[in-house]
Amino acid sequence: AQSVTQLDSQVPVFEEAPVELRCNYSSSVSVYLFWYVQYPNQGLQLLLKYLSGSTLVKGINGFEAEFNKSQTSFHLRKPSVHISDTAEYFCAVSDTFGFGNEKLTFGTGTRLTIIP
Amino acid sequence: NAGVTQTPKFRVLKTGQSMTLLCAQDMNHEYMYWYRQDPGMGLRLIHYSVGEGTTAKGEVPDGYNVSRLKKQNFLLGLESAAPSQTSVYFCASSYHPSGGVGNYNEQFFGPGTRLTVL
Numbered sequence: 502a503q504s505v506t507q508l509d510s511q512v513p514v515f516e517e518a519p520v521e522l523r524c525n526y527s528s529s530v531s532v533y534l535f536w537y538v539q540y541p542n543q544g545l546q547l548l549l550k551y552l553s554g555s556t557l558v559k560g561i562n563g564f565e566a567e568f569n570k571s572q573t574s575f576h577l578r579k580p581s582v583h584i585s586d587t588a589e590y591f592c593a594v595s596d597t598f599g600f601g602n603e604k605l606t607f608g609t610g611t612r613l614t615i616i617p
Numbered sequence: 618n619a620g621v622t623q624t625p626k627f628r629v630l631k632t633g634q635s636m637t638l639l640c641a642q643d644m645n646h647e648y649m650y651w652y653r654q655d656p657g658m659g660l661r662l663i664h665y666s667v668g669e670g671t672t673a674k675g676e677v678p679d680g681y682n683v684s685r686l687k688k689q690n691f692l693l694g695l696e697s698a699a700p701s702q703t704s705v706y707f708c709a710s711s712y713h714p715s716g717g718v719g720n721y722n723e724q725f726f727g728p729g730t731r732l733t734v735l
Contacts, residue, residue, distance in 0.1 A: 543729075607659035
C-alpha cells in the first residue's frame with residue numbers, strides 16, 4: 502500500500518521569499534506523483550505532475566517540484582511567493598496509473614500562508 | 618462548460634436523517650469519484666465509478682451508497698447520517714486513463730459540499 506507524508510501542516514512565508522513544501526511517499530512499486538492546490542472555499546486543482554522523464558517538473562503559477570527516487574521525495578518549490586499563493590497544498594501518489602482504476606492517495610496537506 | 622458542479626453547497630442534518638448529494642459533470646468523463654476531506658487527514662476516497670451503471674468502493678465506503686444511472690451524474694447517499702460523517706465532500710471526474718506513461722488524465726474537482734450532522 503502506498504502512503505504520502507507531508508511533514509509540515511502549516512508554513513508561513515514572507516511575500517517574495519522562497520518556499521519549499523515537503524512531501525515524502527512510500528510505495529512498493531513505481532509511482533506517479535502530483536501536487537494539487539486548494540484555494541479558500543474552492544475545490545482542488547492540479548498544480549503539476551510527475552509521470553516519467555525529467556525529475557524536475559514545472560507547473561502553473563511558477564511552482565516546480567523535483568522527484569527524488571532515492572529519497573522517495575517530491576518537494577514543491579517556488580523561488581518567490583505572492584499573496585495569491587495563500588492556499589492549502591496537497592501531495593498525492595498513484596500506483597495504479599493506466600490499468601483501469603486511477604486512484605490517488607493524498608497527503609494531509611500543508612497550509613501555506615503568505616505574510617505581507 | 619460548467620465543469621463539475623455539486624448540489625447542495627451546505628447542509629445541516631440531524632443524526633439519523635438521510636440525504637443525497639448530487640455531482641454533475643458536463644465534460645463527458647467516464648470516471649467519477651467521491652471524496653471526503655477532514656482536518657488533518659487530507660482527502661479520502663469514498664466510492665468511485667468507472668462508467669455508467671458501475672460503482673466501486675474506495676477507502677472509506679461504510680455508511681455511504683452511490684449510484685451512477687447517467688454518465689454525467691454521480692449521487693452519494695447517506696441513509697442514516699451520523700456525526701462522524703460531518704465533513705466536506707468533494708466530487709471529481711476524469712477521462713478513462715487510457716494506459717501507458719504519459720496518458721494520465723487529470724481529475725477535475727467540484728467546489729465541495731459542507732455537511733454538518735448534529
